[in-house]
Amino acid sequence: MHFTTTEENYIKAIYHLQQETGNVSTNELAAELSTKPASITDMLKKLTVKKLLRYERYKGVRLSSEGEKLALAIVRKHRLWEYFLVNTLEFGWDEVHEVAEELEHISSKKLVEQLDLFLGYPKFDPHGDPIPDSQGRMVMQQQINLIDLAPDIPAEVCSVGSQSTELLEILKHKQLGIGTKLQVKRKFSFDHSIEIKMKNLPAITISQQLAQSLFVKTISND
Template sequence: MHTLAEENYLKAIFKLSQITENVSTNQIAAELATKASSVTDMLRKLAEKLLINYTRYQGVSLTQTGEKVAINIIRRHRLWEYFLVEKLHFKWDEVHDMAEEMEHISSNELIDRLDEFMGFPSRDPHGDPIPDNKGNFKKNDLKPISAVDVNICGIISGVKDHSTAFLQYLEKQGLTIGKKITVKEIITYDNAVILQMENKDIQISRDVAINLLIAL
């Protein structure tokens, strides 16, 4: 259907579109760890295939078709992550790179059956919603801890940063999905946050607070 490179570009553009309406060449280059000139080449190709809206120097957005393709890749990625953690017992910080390869397996029938086999899970191991086979999925209504007030409590439900390093840090602190936490104090000096979890106090930096999401 689409090449591996094309799929990776569409996924990157989709991801960046969540933050800014129009995505710039440099943003894509940074996301994919490639050069701006390579991005320009690919954008011309994707535009020709009607997967993106592109005018020179103006940045890009996905067409409806492009968005459908991107969401399908995300669906595949998240279902495979769920499979790796729930069925093969990998840890949540080990599955990203494998799923990155597996998401390019092309059969939709395969993915639909995998979905059914696992009982139609709604979130992957990092708390991200899994699109259904029509491409529908709930917007994340999760809030970064950095955005809530003192004395608010909630359930750890997702992460913004998916890096192994961050996930391993959370694991070590016990800050895993499903845990109930309360924001006890925000240090005005450096915006560090003190959480209460299971009657213990845990201090996290602002960086961590920005990347750790809770459901209220």
């Protein structure tokens, strides 16, 4: 069965939102997709007929297993293309998202499989997010939010909370990115800002909001 780009974008949005919130509300979706709630309702009915989701009026929506399969296929394509753009075509990791949003809708199955093979079956995209394999499986990272990292534990940034240009801008300015190694030095309970230290750089303070947008995994320092 074939789906339009618009339908795929709805499925993808529901997939991402239901990771956190369980059932996804019409208003959440409207915000995520920059459309009006009325439009969401129309499309939810349409996708329900196509068996991609379980939806009851006024009660929110979840993906069916069909829908989840489709979502994972789209996420797989998105992340593989991001990996390709950064590692093969030498894009910066902060400039691949928009292009991947287009490339993820290319339908050829063979294209995805050959691309995966060419890239060497990567497990994580340039933002640190895991890439689903052809069966939709992906490895789980035990990553924690930077705000929860205990002081003096060496850790490495492995994922960012969103791809908004605003976030990417401040990260670039503060020289933070995927792979950056750091330690938390102090936590200020007044505004929940934290002081972090990166090698060869003076310690800097980052806001609660920024810290919450960064995910890290602890690393052994040998």
